[in-house]
Amino acid sequence: MPSSLAATAIGALIGLVVGMIPGLTISTGIIILLPLTFVLEPNISIALLLGLYVAGMTGGSFSAILLNIPGTPSASATAIDGYPMSRRGEGGRALGISIVSSFCGGIVSFLCLYLIAPRLADIALQFRAPDLFSLMFFGLAVICSFSAKSLVKGLLSAAIGLAIVTVGQDPVMGTARFTFGQVELLSGIHFLTALIGLFAIPQLIDNLRPDPVVAKAGTLAARFGSILPALSDLIKIRIPVIIGSLTGTFLGILPGAGGPIAAFISYDYTRKVSKTPEEFGEGAVEGISAPESANNAVAGGALIPMMTLGIPGDPVTAILIGALLVHGLAPGPLLFLERADFAYGIIFSYFWANIFNLAIALAGLRILVKVLATPRVLLMPTIAVLCVIGSYALRNSFFDVYVMFFFGLIGLAMRWLDMPVVPLLLALVLGPQLEENMRVALTGSKGDITIFFTSFFSLVFLILSAISIIWSLWAERRSRTKAAEIQAGIAAQ
Amino acid sequence: MSMAHKNIAAAIGLLAFTGWYAVLTTGLPDRDIMPNTPGPSFLPWLITAALSALSIALLVQGITRLKRANGAVTGQHDLKTPVLALASIAIYLAALPYLGFVPASVLFFAALMWLYGARNPFLIAAGAIGGPLILFVLFRYGFNIIFAARPVVINIDE
Known part of the structure; x- marks a missing residue:
């Protein structure tokens, strides 16, 4: 327990630093820590990663408020009101609001996680092979719908991921597929290796552009007044915090929705219900508290499907699943049944991560912001070497390092095409279970595919999958029509 | 290069990959547990079908947008x-x-x-x-x- 708490605190400290440095995402931060988790106890590993996850969300707001450069995509909405406050000398007040709102969002989502997860796990225990297949399919369908501007590209990304999953022994009969005689490919491609390449290599290349942060950090005001929010501010943010926390938790549960969407939706809704909507964009405290509580609540929400169904809500929870699998622990309903101590350990690590995030952020903010001036010339080569170490240490195989680089090239190609990476990643995580459950279900029904429509849960998941795909198609069509109307309007003018 | 051009290039590349994947899938052993039940090549065939359909959809999207947008070029980057x-x-x-x-x-x-x-x-x-x-x-x-x-x-x- 003390070691888990210490790991959570260290994770929170690293998370705040990682989150506030633009160009470093939380996923990259977790990839940096990944090699360490292979040698640590599973509970300590998860505590460390959860600390980073939670605090990374808060850290992203620091550079958004002080420099108008969001440290993470989830902090983009925070910059709208945070930076104007900072410019008029209220940076400390804005940061205090951000930290407290993040804490509130985290605690609300912790309560939801604590109350919902065990009950959802109980329901999930009733799932049989057809239900599990449809559930995995639903997870993939939702993430394709949410994470891509183009549904075709989202689905293509997932299909490529599934094609990669078929490399190695098949999960039912152990037949070697697409191994080209390579022994290293028999056990398939480890999704953490793929993930390191998909996320880290494109980021390393992206960061080759000139760095505006170090230049701006030099002009950063060292004194930004009191950080602790006043009572009047706390009263002012109570409604935005409730909106943000509930929106964030709900959207966190949906795979693919993620922090940025939750932050902007809660910001927009808070502005609509506000008595002073004209203050939004000019430095309103509500405009900081809603997105900040939302993006931190997303973390707790994303843990619910991860722990109960084994479905990651975002790339970070996918990495958490990987970290658990490395230790021989499979997230899902059985985790609550067989390793309840560990499952509740994760839930309470999340709680402590929020506590440490609040304490470290409030106590160490003045020192932490100095990290913004960390030169990229040292940071990026370090990340590159850590990626190599991480992919090597996973299975002590140099082959994995080459695989990581190959996936880096795939990641770059996907970025060039504006194709989302997350569906591919989710396909890598869910693919083996999806195939196994599909084949077990079809073998049980002697090849009769109606098995997927006669089971209640399976039917519900398939209907939800269809709804999410149709909704995505409709949304894509609507946005195209709107864009065409705007273009026509401009042309008419 | 415009996004429409990129989509067309990617679709052609993906169709080539799908063809190669299909050829490899035909070489997979046919080992069913029972008659009329899926074997090791079942999922690869589904993926082949999905990849083919989606690549063609991407190609059609690319061609349609190319005609509509006259191939507007996106930002040029130093490579x-x-x-x-x-x-x-x-x-x-x-x-x-x-x-x-x-x-x-x-x-x-x-x-x-x-x-x-x-x-x-x-x-x-x-x-x-x-x-x-x-x-x-x-x-x-x-x-x-x-x-x-x-x-x-x-x-x-x-």
């Missing part, structure tokens, strides 16, 4: 530095088993620092030597990550 960075990573990975972790990483660090804009030779030297050494000590002695069974490991333990 020289990214290509050099990727080449550095590739050379580093190739050299790692032969040079060992610390020597290869020192050179790699120096190359990347230069690419990220460092021009002060003292800073490059300090960073390139200090960075890999710290990482080596941290992982080898701090976290006991031993790189075994491959040339890289023998060298990393130098």
Whole structure:
């Protein structure tokens, strides 16, 4: 327990630093820590990663408020009101609001996680092979719908991921597929290796552009007044915090929705219900508290499907699943049944991560912001070497390092095409279970595919999958029509 | 290159990949547990069908948008530095088993620092030597990550 708490605190400290440095995402931060988790106890590993996850969300707001450069995509909405406050000398007040709102969002989502997860796990225990297949399919369908501007590209990304999953022994009969005689490919491609390449290599290349942060950090005001929010501010943010926390938790549960969407939706809704909507964009405290509580609540929400169904809500929870699998622990309903101590350990690590995030952020903010001036010339080569170490240490195989680089090239190609990476990643995580459950279900029904429509849960998941795909198609069509109307309007003018 | 052009190029590439994947799938053994039940090639065939349909959809989208937008060109980027960075990573990975972790990483660090804009030779030297050494000590002695069974490991333990 003390070691888990210490790991959570260290994770929170690293998370705040990682989150506030633009160009470093939380996923990259977790990839940096990944090699360490292979040698640590599973509970300590998860505590460390959860600390980073939670605090990374808060850290992203620091550079958004002080420099108008969001440290993470989830902090983009925070910059709208945070930076104007900072410019008029209220940076400390804005940061205090951000930290407290993040804490509130985290605690609300912790309560939801604590109350919902065990009950959802109980329901999930009733799932049989057809239900599990449809559930995995639903997870993939939702993430394709949410994470891509183009549904075709989202689905293509997932299909490529599934094609990669078929490399190695098949999960039912152990037949070697697409191994080209390579022994290293028999056990398939480890999704953490793929993930390191998909996320880290494109980021390393992206960061080759000139760095505006170090230049701006030099002009950063060292004194930004009191950080602790006043009572009047706390009263002012109570409604935005409730909106943000509930929106964030709900959207966190949906795979693919993620922090940025939750932050902007809660910001927009808070502005609509506000008595002073004209203050939004000019430095309103509500405009900081809603997105900040939302993006931190997303973390707790994303843990619910991860722990109960084994479905990651975002790339970070996918990495958490990987970290658990490395230790021989499979997230899902059985985790609550067989390793309840560990499952509740994760839930309470999340709680402590929020506590440490609040304490470290409030106590160490003045020192932490100095990290913004960390030169990229040292940071990026370090990340590159850590990626190599991480992919090597996973299975002590140099082959994995080459695989990581190959996936880096795939990641770059996907970025060039504006194709989302997350569906591919989710396909890598869910693919083996999806195939196994599909084949077990079809073998049980002697090849009769109606098995997927006669089971209640399976039917519900398939209907939800269809709804999410149709909704995505409709949304894509609507946005195209709107864009065409705007273009026509401009042309008419 | 416009996004429509990119979509067309990607669709053609994906169709070629799908064809290759289909050829490989035909070579998979047909081992069903029972008659009329899916074997090891069942999912690969589904994926082949999905990839074909989606690649064609992407191709159609690309062609349609090309006609509509007259191929508006997206932002042009400098490709020289990214290509050099990727080449550095590739050379580093190739050299790692032969040079060992610390020597290869020192050179790699120096190359990347230069690419990220460092021009002060003292800073490059300090960073390139200090960075890999710290990482080596941290992982080898701090976290006991031993790189075994491959040339890289023998060298990393130098």
